[in-house]
Amino acid sequence: MRRFGKTLVTAVLAVAVGAGTAGGAPGAGRRAVTGPPPGSDAWRADTLPGRALPDPERAPAGEVARFFAGLDEGARKELLRRHPLVVGNLDGAPLPLRYEANRVAVRSTGEARYASLAAPDRQILAFDPRGRGQVAEVFGDAERAEHLAVVVPGADNDAATHDRPRAVGTGPAGMARALREAAGGATAVIAWTGYTTPVGVGPDAAGGRLAEAGAVRLARFTAGLDAAGTADPALFCHSYGSVVCGLAARHTDATDLVAVASPGMRAATAAKLRTGARVWAARGPSDWIADIPNVEFAGIGHGADPVSAAFGARRVPASDVRGHTGYFAPGTRSLAAFAAIATGGLR
Known part of the structure; x- marks a missing residue:
C-alpha cells in the first residue's frame, strides 16, 4: 500500500x-516528432550524376560523412539548394554546410518567431519546424x-x-x-x-x-x-x-x-x-x-x-x-x- x-x-x-x-498549463499526449527530416521523400527521389543519395533515416552517420567527403563544393551546394531541411538536419553532414542549410531553411518558413535564428552569426546545427x-x-x-x-x-x-x-x-x-x-x-x-x-x-x-x-x-x-x-x-x-x-x-x-x-x-x-x-x-x-x-x-x-x-x-x-x-x-x-x-x- x-x-x-x-x-x-x-x-x-x-x-x-x-x-x-512547476506551473503552467497541463501538457498531455504530445505527439513526438520522430523519423527522418522533413523533405526526405523528395531527397530519396533525387540523385546526383552516378550517385544515389544516402537515406536520411537509415544511413549511418559515418556513411553520410563519407558521401559528403566524396562531393565537390558545387555538388554540396546544389544539394543544399534543393533540400535545405534535409541537409540541415542530416547527422554526419559537414557542420558548416548544415549551418548554411539551416539559415536557408529558417528563412523559407517565413515565420517571424524563427527569424533571429537565420542571422549570419548563428550556427544552427539542426532546425525542424514540425x-x-x-x-x-x-x-x-x-x-x-x-x-x-x-x-x-x-x-x-x-x-x-x-x-x-x-x-x-x-x-x-x-x-x-x-x-x-x-x-x-x-x-x-x-x-x-x-x-x-x-x-x-x-x-x-x-x-x-x-x-x-x-x-x-x-x-x-x-x-x-x-x-x-x-x-x-x-x-x-x-x-x-x-x-x-x-x-x-x-x-x-x-x-x-x-x-x-x-x-x-x-x-x-x-x-x-x-x-x-x-x-x-x-x-x-x-x-x-x-x-x-x-x-x-x-x-x-x-x-x-x-x-x-x-x-x-x-x-x-x-x-x-x-x-x-x-x-x-x-x-x-x-x-x-x-x-x-x-x-x-x-x-
Whole structure:
C-alpha cells in the first residue's frame, strides 16, 4: 500500500518535471516528432550524376560523412539548394554546410518567431519546424574545439522559445552560453533541443514516452558529431532531459554524463546505464525536484534518485544553487564544476 501511495504521489508531482517552472498549463499526449527530416521523400527521389543519395533515416552517420567527403563544393551546394531541411538536419553532414542549410531553411518558413535564428552569426546545427519545432545551436568552433559539451534541456523548450528572453544561465541557449564562458575558448557547447519536450505539468512529464523518442534522436545526433570529427561530448542533462540522457547513455560515446536537477534516469544505478562515461549528479538545496518521489510504476515516475549514494554517481557541488534553474548561473559552484567536467579537469 505504501508503494502504491508513493506512485500516486509521483503521478501528481512528477508532472512538474521540467526545465522552467512547476506551473503552467497541463501538457498531455504530445505527439513526438520522430523519423527522418522533413523533405526526405523528395531527397530519396533525387540523385546526383552516378550517385544515389544516402537515406536520411537509415544511413549511418559515418556513411553520410563519407558521401559528403566524396562531393565537390558545387555538388554540396546544389544539394543544399534543393533540400535545405534535409541537409540541415542530416547527422554526419559537414557542420558548416548544415549551418548554411539551416539559415536557408529558417528563412523559407517565413515565420517571424524563427527569424533571429537565420542571422549570419548563428550556427544552427539542426532546425525542424514540425510540431512546436526543434533546434540545436553551436556556441564556439565545434569542428576544432579541444572539448565539446552538449546541453540537453527539459520541458517547455522548443524552437519557438529558443530565443525567448530569460534569466542569465537559464534555458538551453543560456545554459550553453554560460557553460562555454566558464569553460573557455577551447570548448564548444551545443544547446540541443532536438526532441519533443513535455509542456507544463501533465502525464507526459511523468512518463517516459517522449524521453524514449528523444533518446533515439540524441544517440543519432551524437553519432553525427562523431562522424563529423568533433571531440567526444560531455552531456549536461537538465531535469526531464536527464531522463532522455539516461535512456540514450549506452548508445552514445559521451565522456561524461551529468544529471542536473534530475527526477531519475530510468535506471536503478549508474552502472545500469551501461555507459563508459563518468556519471555525475547535481541537485541544489532549494530545488523542488527533491519533492518528486523516486519510484517507477506502470510507466509513471523515473526511478532512482541520481544524487543518492546508492545510485553511485559522482556528486557535483551545488550548495549555492537557487531553485530548479540556477545551476548554470555565473559564479555558482555548480557551473565551475560543470566547466571542469567539460574540459576534463574534474574526474
